[in-house]
Amino acid sequence: MPHFTATSPSARSASAGRRRLLALATAAAVALGALGLAAVPATADAAQRSGPADTVQTSLNALVRTGDFPGALAAVRGRDGRTRDYTAGVGNLATGAKVPVNGRVRIGSNTKTFVAVVVLQLADEGRIDLDAPVEKYLPGLVRGNGNDGREITTRQMLQHTAGLANYTQYLPPFSETRHTYFEPRQLLDMGLAHKPVFAPGKSWQYSNTGYVLLGLLVQKVTGRPISEEVTNRIIKPLGLRDTYWPGVGEQTIRGAHPHGYSAKDPDGRSGENDVDVTEMDPSWGWAAGQLVGTPRDVNRFMGALLGGRLLKPALLEQMKQTVEAPGFPDGWSYGLGLMKIKLSCGGQAWGHGGDIDGYETRNGVTEDGRTATIAVTALPAAEAGADQVNAALDAALCAQK
Numbered sequence: 001m002p003h004f005t006a007t008s009p010s011a012r013s014a015s016a017g018r019r020r021l022l023a024l025a026t027a028a029a030v031a032l033g034a035l036g037l038a039a040v041p042a043t044a045d046a047a048q049r050s051g052p053a054d055t056v057q058t059s060l061n062a063l064v065r066t067g068d069f070p071g072a073l074a075a076v077r078g079r080d081g082r083t084r085d086y087t088a089g090v091g092n093l094a095t096g097a098k099v100p101v102n103g104r105v106r107i108g109s110n111t112k113t114f115v116a117v118v119v120l121q122l123a124d125e126g127r128i129d130l131d132a133p134v135e136k137y138l139p140g141l142v143r144g145n146g147n148d149g150r151e152i153t154t155r156q157m158l159q160h161t162a163g164l165a166n167y168t169q170y171l172p173p174f175s176e177t178r179h180t181y182f183e184p185r186q187l188l189d190m191g192l193a194h195k196p197v198f199a200p201g202k203s204w205q206y207s208n209t210g211y212v213l214l215g216l217l218v219q220k221v222t223g224r225p226i227s228e229e230v231t232n233r234i235i236k237p238l239g240l241r242d243t244y245w246p247g248v249g250e251q252t253i254r255g256a257h258p259h260g261y262s263a264k265d266p267d268g269r270s271g272e273n274d275v276d277v278t279e280m281d282p283s284w285g286w287a288a289g290q291l292v293g294t295p296r297d298v299n300r301f302m303g304a305l306l307g308g309r310l311l312k313p314a315l316l317e318q319m320k321q322t323v324e325a326p327g328f329p330d331g332w333s334y335g336l337g338l339m340k341i342k343l344s345c346g347g348q349a350w351g352h353g354g355d356i357d358g359y360e361t362r363n364g365v366t367e368d369g370r371t372a373t374i375a376v377t378a379l380p381a382a383e384a385g386a387d388q389v390n391a392a393l394d395a396a397l398c399a400q401k
Contacts, residue, residue, distance in 0.1 A: 055399035056086055059392035060374070064089030068385040069376040070274065071099040071258045074392075075295035077303075077371040078400045083296065089377070091258035093274060100256035102294045104242055105375045106282060107361050108354025110298060111291040112211050114230045116158050116337020117305060118218055120315045121233060123154075127221050130155040130318075137217050141188075146195045154217065156200055157210035158336040159323060163198040164209040167191035171284060174262070174277075174357055181249060182283045187212045204325055204334065208288035215287025226287050238304050243293035251279050253292055260358020261378045274378070277358040289356055295363075295373035302351050302365045302373075305338075320350065329390075345398035355379050360386075362393040372396035 060072040071089035078084075091099035122128040134142055134149040134157070142149030147164065156162040167190035171177065191209030198205070215226040222229055227245035235243050242255065261274040282290045293301075304310055311319065322333035322340050331342025341349050341364065349364035360380065363373035374393050380386040 056084070056372075056392075056396045057088070059395045060086055060088035063376055063388055063392060066385065066388065068380050068388070069378050070261055071377040072374065072392075073099050073101070073103055073105075073258065073295060074372065074374040074396065075102060075299055076396050076400070077299055077369075079369045081369075083299070085296070091377075093259065093261065094276070099258045099377075102242070102296050104253050104255050104257040104292050104294050105359045105361065105377070106253070106260065106354075106356045107243075107291050107293045107298060107375075108285065108289040108356035108359065109208075110293070110352050110354040110361060110363070111285065111287065111289045112354075113305070113337045113352045114234055114291065114301070115211060115214055115218070115226065115287050116319065117310050118226070118229050118233055119154065119158060119214055120311055120319060120336065122218065122221055124312055124315055128154060128217070130158075134213065134217065137220055138213070141216070142192065142213070144192055147192050152200045154214070155336065157214050159204075160206050160210060160325075160334060161201055161204050161323065162207065162210050163196035163200050163202065163205070164207045164213070165191045165194035165197055166205070166207045167209045167212070168284075168288075170194070177284065178277065178280045178357075179251065180284075181281050182286070184212055184216060184286050187284065187286060187288075188216065204323055206325075206327075208285075211288040212286055218287075227290075230291075234301065234310065238300055238309070240293065240297040240301060243291060243297045243301070245291055246282055248283070249281070251281050253278060258377045262357055263378065263381055280357060282356065285356060289354055295361075295375060298361065298363045298373040299365070299371045302363055303369075303371055306350055306365050343398055344394050349397060360389055362389050364393055364397050366397055370397050370400045 056074060056076055060074060063069050063072045069089065070093055071091050072087070074086040076084050076086070085101045087099040087101055089099055091097045091103070119128060123130050131153050134152045134154065138149060142152060152162045167187050170190050188209060191207070218226050218229055230245060244254070259276050259278045262277045263274055308316060319336040319338050320340070322335040325332055325334040333340050337352065338350060339352055343349055347366060349366050351364045353362045357379065359375060359377060361373060361375045365371045372393055374389060374396065376389055380389065
């Protein structure tokens with residue numbers, strides 16, 4: 001099963017030595033009502049409680065016990081509107097500091113959903129036609145090696161059906177570019193240097209290249225940076241105080257945050273050989289995966305989106321029209337920057353997720369208002385690790401049923 005990161009969905013390939021930012025499917029749903037209700041923090045010491053709290057804490061404890069993840073944190077909102085925060089493990093291996101409650105993490109490909117909302121808002125304003133060719137807005141930009149902007153639509157890029165090669169598969173090893181700043185055009189050119197993986201609209205494959213192109217399209221249509229559009233249209237109106245788009249050259253994470261790690265030993269296990277990769281230049285993710293946020297903010301954003309606060313009903317319905325996503329688990333499908341996943345307890349959840357060097361996040365919202373976001377402080381070294389994170393999200397959502 002692919003990771004949800006900037007490529008496969010969002011992590012770099014192991015052979016390239018770099019994780020790709022992939023989008024994780026998770027959930028979102030009806031309006032969450034008053035989002036500022038008091039939270040009840042939970043830690044490993046609180047795992048003795050019965051009910052959903054016990055289930056979530058037990059899942060996080062299991063994640064850190066495997067050795068893949070130094071730390072884990074989560075925010076879970078029940079149908080009663082009450083939010084609980086959870087932590088497990090260690091937030092800083094060098095000092096032994098605890099994982100901060102609702103700490104900031106790099107949220108990777110969750111960025112795609114923010115970008116998709118901006119694109120759909122511009123479509124509602126009549127400034128973008130989702131089914132017009134990219135050539136209409138960025139003439140002559142998509143050319144060469146069989147790539148043709150006259151054949152690719154905005155809808156296809158949102159849905160990963162444009163066939164564009166995924167640039168993150170061709171990034172140099174992370175160790176070589178960790179502190180390198182990339183211009184968006186460099187990222188796009190990396191993808192366009194390769195032939196399409198299929199003709200536009202003929203199949204599905206996760207591609208960060210399409211979302212970089214969407215960022216450029218937004219900038220061309222609005223005359224403003226994509227970071228500013230995301231901030232002014234989503235982050236500020238929703239009061240996401242702990243979510244931000246890192247500035248040019250910004251390599252640290254602001255405020256309280258757990259450190260992110262990358263295993264350097266051959267087996268990819270966490271432990272004494274873990275490398276602290278918290279400080280890095282995230283520009284290689286740009287519109288495909290550059291945002292920083294917290295579990296609570298991700299929950300608030302997804303709840304507002306699925307609750308109709310960001311898009312009109314007709315556009316939200318278009319966003320939720322999904323196609324089969326080969327390589328994902330059975331029952332998972334992809335819409336316009338939004339994924340639908342099947343829950344083990346029945347029903348479905350809407351959302352996204354993200355992987356980027358040092359962090360992996362999973363989030364979901366159900367139709368009856370159950371909401372959860374889980375983050376771990378390393379990318380899983382193998383599919384088994386990714387499966388554990390996915391299972392923890394499923395457990396958090398299903399425990400409230």
